[in-house]
Amino acid sequence: MSTVTATQFFDQELPRLFSEKKARTKRNADVIFEVAGPSGGRWRVRLAQPPEVSSLSAHDETGDLLIRMDASEFSSFLDGTLDVVQAVDEGRLALAGDLSLVEELAEMWSTPKSWLSLRVEESGK
């Protein structure tokens, strides 16, 4: 199980990876993460160019997607072992808003295999 806490993830790791690994997104939207429990908190991941993360102190800021989970679920999420369907069924995970943004979060460092054209001429001018 991952030992990285939500605070470490949102305050330290995600901002570092955004800046170091050329994260890119076509969307322009806010995803709010709420993690309850120890080392929990509330963060906004802004999908923009470049993407950014900020800590939210109040509950009055809304986004295009809200993802709420417990700290224990957060560890499973980072490990990739979170059973989303079961967690939602049991109320340990809640998602509200534009669910397509979840996929966009996964695609920010994407390397799809089907993209086969290269705009050398266009880009070289």
Add this chain to the structure above:
Amino acid sequence: MKSSKKHPGDTQLVTHTLKPSDKLSGKIESALSQKRTAEGLSEAKGLVAAALDEFAADPRLKPLAAAFPEAKGGASALLSAAQVKTAFKKLAEGVKRLQTAAQGAERVSHQEGAEVSAFDRKMMKGVIRLCGVSFSELNTPAATIITAGDKIVAVGMNRAYNPLPEYDRHGEMEALRALKQRTYTGIAQILVLHRQRGGALSPRSQEILKKLEAQGLMKDQSLGLNPAKLEKQGFFSAAKIEKYERQLDAAVKEGSCFQRDEDGNLHGRPQQVFETAMSQGTFGAKDVADWEVFDRLHSRDPTMKLALYTSLEPCGMCLQNCTSHGQIGRVVYGARDEFGGGISTLEKYPEAYFSMGRVPYELVGGVEGEKAQVLYDKFFNEVYPYVRVDEDPPPEVLKALAKEFAQA
């Protein structure tokens, strides 16, 4: 004749023999055993990054660090991009399962009880009608209509046997080709309309349009382009015109976007098929998608979902093309094809395939793969992040990589 002998430049899948000892072994072996795909390599990079974090001083890691330059996470890094990507990806997969469960009625399968709308039935009757034309030309009767919402965007008829035996001219593929031609026809026609309204165009665009007009560009009015409406929708804006000029230039250089007859005239087949479907009463002028739909499709608008209606179960090639297209979200077919359908033959494909006297084929991976893998890794890591958001990658990176591909 087959040979298992490894040729220079080949890669071998999951046959690495590097086996360092003690506690590093597990991590390194795990990294090396990842599949040689972009995803597998991404996983491997994550594992190597973790090993580098934990055993930074171990000299045995140097070759691996060199092989995975992106994995240099640094001592303070707790997670790699690959790990975070995997976490979000798993979350996205879970969300997709939730959505699939909620939208189960939208899936069409062999299971009885799939929901079919009146519009679905109208389109299916239309494609079955069109089959008659296909059959009269001594082809397997099969036809396809592609729609966006309740609007028609393209039509295709099978002609894989006549007038020429061409394996890729199934109805679905013809419709996809027609969609491409209609899109670039629209782009060119808008530029002509822009010029007719006194708008400026580059000398290159004027040269292209002069040729296309001589080839009959404006004869196809099935897109129903209306200058006043286009103006209102912003299609004559400077940004749009510049984009269309750039795309048309690239399209004509490529040469595959327009079909022409022996005299170099445009629109021979796609326009004829489209008009045949209209004359049969399958749809009227008011049912044809307007330019806004084509523009959104061409801009890869992720909310624009197409449906493909086809009389016969798509073969593997057509089904895969529907999937690869990326914006076809629904395929509806009439008759099953137990011997050639991409769904029906999943389990008995080899038997059916060979009983039809087709040549055997096999999939071989890793041939000349050593160089290719390095090049594609570079492409996906250094170029694609820009491309997927329509940004131009650094020209020097492009030129260097293009040169490497050319010299591989």
